[in-house]
Amino acid sequence: MSAVSVTLKIATSLDGRIALEDGTSQWITGSDARARSHQLRAAHGAVLVGVGTVLADDPLLTARSVPLPPIQPVRIVMDSAGRTPPESRLVRSTAVGRVAIATAGITAPWLTAEGAEVWNCGEQDGQTEPGRVLERCAVEGISSLMVEGGGKVAASFLKAGLVDRIEWFRAPILIGGDGLAAIGPLQLSAIAGATRWQAVATERIGDDVLESYVRVK
Numbered sequence: 001m002s003a004v005s006v007t008l009k010i011a012t013s014l015d016g017r018i019a020l021e022d023g024t025s026q027w028i029t030g031s032d033a034r035a036r037s038h039q040l041r042a043a044h045g046a047v048l049v050g051v052g053t054v055l056a057d058d059p060l061l062t063a064r065s066v067p068l069p070p071i072q073p074v075r076i077v078m079d080s081a082g083r084t085p086p087e088s089r090l091v092r093s094t095a096v097g098r099v100a101i102a103t104a105g106i107t108a109p110w111l112t113a114e115g116a117e118v119w120n121c122g123e124q125d126g127q128t129e130p131g132r133v134l135e136r137c138a139v140e141g142i143s144s145l146m147v148e149g150g151g152k153v154a155a156s157f158l159k160a161g162l163v164d165r166i167e168w169f170r171a172p173i174l175i176g177g178d179g180l181a182a183i184g185p186l187q188l189s190a191i192a193g194a195t196r197w198q199a200v201a202t203e204r205i206g207d208d209v210l211e212s213y214v215r216v217k
């Protein structure tokens with residue numbers, strides 16, 4: 001078991017889509033659910049997205065909860081080659097809280113020059129290794145991480161068996177099979193190989209539903 005507990009947070013349509021085919025995802029859930037997401041961020045030591053999400057949404061990833069957390073969670077980007085734009089809202093907001101670019105070994109001076117940290121987290125199949133990100137979190141004193149997507153990064157953490165809990169916000173809309181799946185390919189060859197999750201809570205939040213699951217070991 002990792003020293004860092006990992007929560008996967010996803011906001012989807014009823015049919016499990018996180019975005020339209022063109023990548024548009026704002027906003028699938030309503031304002032109450034989004035406020036809850038900010039509370040969840042505030043309750044974690046770090047939040048993490050893939051560079052695909054940074055390029056699509058230019059998110060700030062701060063916890064804008066009431067009350068604000070005394071310290072912002074460290075904002076981490078899985079970004080093997082340092083494609084995070086130096087002019088992104090993330091990199092431009094390092095005065096508000098730490099931003100770490102978790103690379104597959106490159107140093108990305110164009111990002112450190114702007115105040116972001118660059119973590120060399122090793123390479124696995126050409127990409128940043130999720131387990132090494134958790135190791136670095138532990139070294140930094142971070143004990144809880146919330147993975148916020150997108151689908152490729154969610155799949156990587158799931159495939160590596162690193163997710164302990166899922167917070168799944170479901171909005172009462174249908175996007176259809178041309179939308180982006182919440183979880184990227186897991187390459188299962190048998191249903192028996194699927195990870196199992198136990199529902200531990202269900203809550204209506206505005207028009208949306210939040211389902212919480214823990215991993216069945």
Ligand SMILES: NC(=O)c1ccc[n+]([C@@H]2O[C@H](COP(=O)([O-])OP(=O)(O)OC[C@H]3O[C@@H](n4cnc5c(N)ncnc54)[C@H](OP(=O)(O)O)[C@@H]3O)[C@@H](O)[C@H]2O)c1
Pocket residue numbers: 009010011012017018019022023024025026028049050051052053054056057078079080081083126127128129130148149150151152153154156180184
């Ligand atoms: N509704 C929601 O909850 C939600 C949340 C987040 C995002 N989204 C949507 O999801 C879409 C983006 O999702 P996405 O799946 O295309 O991208 P993503 O998961 O955000 O980022 C994927 C990229 O991260 C980098 N990466 C580095 N290490 C990785 C690893 N070990 N595993 C996987 N990726 C790694 C890769 O780029 P490099 O090879 O260059 O490193 C990869 O292409 C956007 O449309 C966004 O709006 C929705």
